[in-house]
Amino acid sequence: MxxxxxxxxxxxxxxxxxxxxxxxxxxxxxxxxxxxxxxxxxxxxxxxxxxxxxxxxxxxxxxxxxxxxxxxxxxxxxxxxxxxxxxxxxxxxxxxxxxxxxxxxxxxxxxxxxxxxxxxxxxxxxxxxxxxxxxxxxxxxxxxxxxxxxxxxxxxxxxxxLFQYPHNNPYVDEHDDRPTVLMCSTFSRNLTCAPHLLETIKRLSQSGKWRWLIQFHPKMDSTIVEQYKALQGPNLTFVETDNVIPLLQAADVMLCDTSSVLLMFLLQRKPVVTFRNQSPNAHIINVEQAEYVEDALAQALMRPDELMEEIEQYCQIIHPYRDxxxxxxxxxxxxxxxxxxxxxxxxxxxxxxxxxxxxxxxxxxxxx
Missing domain, CATH: 3.40.50 (Rossmann fold)
Structure with missing residues (x-):
């Protein structure tokens, strides 16, 4: 009927x-x-x-x-x-x-x-x-x-x-073999790393050692967004999107704060460096000062065994499904x-x- x-x-x-x-x-x-x-x-x-x-x-x-x-x-x-x-x-x-x-x-x-x-x-x-x-x-x-x-x-x-890898990811450059760092940040003034790391990201991106992708929460202060957009060049791309999954798949390591997006990145069994994380633990590398960010990223890119074991255990707790x-x-x-x-x-x-x-x-x- x-x-x-x-x-x-x-x-x-x-x-x-x-x-x-x-x-x-x-x-x-x-x-x-x-x-x-x-x-x-x-x-x-x-x-x-x-x-x-x-x-x-x-x-x-x-x-x-x-x-x-x-x-x-x-x-x-x-x-x-x-x-x-x-x-x-x-x-x-x-x-x-x-x-x-x-x-x-x-x-x-x-x-x-x-x-x-x-x-x-x-x-x-x-x-x-x-x-x-x-x-x-x-x-x-x-x-x-x-x-x-x-x-x-x-x-x-x-x-x-996240567990279905497309062949045509717009954020993957097959002709660039440098490690890719994805920086994400929440909008909360008390939690965001973006304003504190602007000069650090500017310096690191200009060095050309790594390729940078930047993506912020949609509620991020527009002034901060414009400051990071101004950093764009051959080594850094600012991305505005409603779908962060391809960005997560394209990156080798993440730089973040206390945004929950870092947990999504970890589920790929990839390392994360955080800046002044509210709940630092063994499955992430946390730094409190901007001058330590570069060394922390370099350490994460080496994927040390102890860190990767901690990531695996944490993933089983927060989201055990990979099917x-x-x-x-x-x-x-x-x-x-x-x-x-x-x-x-x-x-x-x-x-x-x-x-x-x-x-x-x-x-x-x-x-x-």
């Missing part, structure tokens, strides 16, 4: 067996997180639409075959079965099972309340799909404590393409919840302040 829904001015026939999945994003980097999951959904015959919250993500990154819903009214008319969110919040008035898939790994960042932001429970999700044992254990404990969500360890969908099938596991866990419902779970808490802010932001005031 078919029924019809209206999306904009378009009437569409949808079979009752077809599951519908909404990709709910607020940042451009979320496209790369969710596209492997979209691919798995389409392979199983499901339907996918995207929805953009706010002004920090843009529809210009949508691919020709990807479809967009432009209002909450359209979303409610379409009635998704599940909503995938690579962020911290999703409005309660968006229909469907709310699935948290995270926007990065746990890098130990503390929020304004002095708590680890990765484990902050905001009462928005029915299901958390965790990346590895280190976060699964904590979320399992939180699930018992709160009672309104479930947890399933699946791996992270964004990592699926490129985390998306399939996320989808299976989501479908199980769609089919079984929310039985056994408490009602999620109501946050009236957040509800009002989200309605105002999305310009949606209808009660149903």
């Amino acid at each position: 078919d029924y019809f829904v209206f999306i904009g001015n378009e009437a569409r026939s949808v079979t009752q067996q077809t599951k519908r999945y909404l990709m709910y994003i607020a940042q451009n980097y979320s496209y790369a997180i969710l596209r492997p999951l979209q691919q798995a959904i389409l392979a199983q015959g499901g339907e996918v639409y995207w929805f953009i919250e706010g002004k920090e993500a843009t529809a210009k990154y949508l691919q020709p075959n990807e479809r967009l819903l432009t209002s909450v009214k359209e979303v409610k008319a379409w009635q998704p079965d599940a909503v995938f969110v690579p962020g911290n919040v999703v409005p309660s008035f968006i229909p469907g099972i709310k699935v948290g898939v995270f926007h990065g790994f746990n890098a130990g960042k503390m929020n304004r309340r002095g708590r680890e932001d990765h484990f902050e429970i905001r009462g928005c999700f029915d299901l958390y799909c965790t990346q590895g044992p280190d976060t699964t254990l904590r979320f399992d404990q939180l699930a018992l404590e709160h009672g309104f969500f479930k947890v399933q360890q699946t791996g992270w969908p964004m990592m699926d393409p 490129g099938k985390s998306s399939e596991r996320v989808l299976a866990a989501t479908n199980e919840m769609i089919e079984n419902g929310l039985k056994g779970l408490k009602r999620k808490p109501v946050n009236m302040i957040r509800e009002f802010k989200m309605r105002k932001k999305l310009k949606f005031w209808a009660l149903k």
Whole structure:
């Protein structure tokens, strides 16, 4: 039996067996997180639409075959079965099972309340799909404590393409055999290495010893971005992209701070040098002063056995999957919840302040 829904001015026939999945994003980097999951959904015959919250993500990154819903009214008319969110919040008035898939790994960042932001429970999700044992254990404990969500360890969908190496990586220069250093940095003033290392990167790039790729968080201060763009030349390229995976694959070593992107790089079993990392450990080489960066990078490029063993052990803890099938596991866990419902779970808490802010932001005031 078919029924019809209206999306904009378009009437569409949808079979009752077809599951519908909404990709709910607020940042451009979320496209790369969710596209492997979209691919798995389409392979199983499901339907996918995207929805953009706010002004920090843009529809210009949508691919020709990807479809967009432009209002909450359209979303409610379409009635998704599940909503995938690579962020911290999703409005309660968006229909469907709310699935948290995270926007990065746990890098130990503390929020304004002095708590680890990765484990902050905001009462928005029915299901958390965790990346590895280190976060699964904590979320399992939180699930018992709160009672309104479930947890399933699946791996992270964004990592699926990391283990599929394309032949035409735009950031690989087959005619240049110098080591490639990828510098990434978060935007937080208290954590970013970018302003502190500007002169160091300028000097090292001018030496020509290594090839440099620079990529920053999209919220990075525009003044700092322009300063690094000014360093571009034959030895240094500044990259703005919604997909960091090809950059990770192209580099031999990473220079970073406390950004969670460094954990993605480590999963390739490649070394990372950090500047004033908040949680330094044996699987990274951390320095506190800019003058030590060059020697640390040189040491990392030698890939010492002890360091590489520490990296391997750490990878098994944060994301043990290397099969490129985390998306399939996320989808299976989501479908199980769609089919079984929310039985056994408490009602999620109501946050009236957040509800009002989200309605105002999305310009949606209808009660149903």
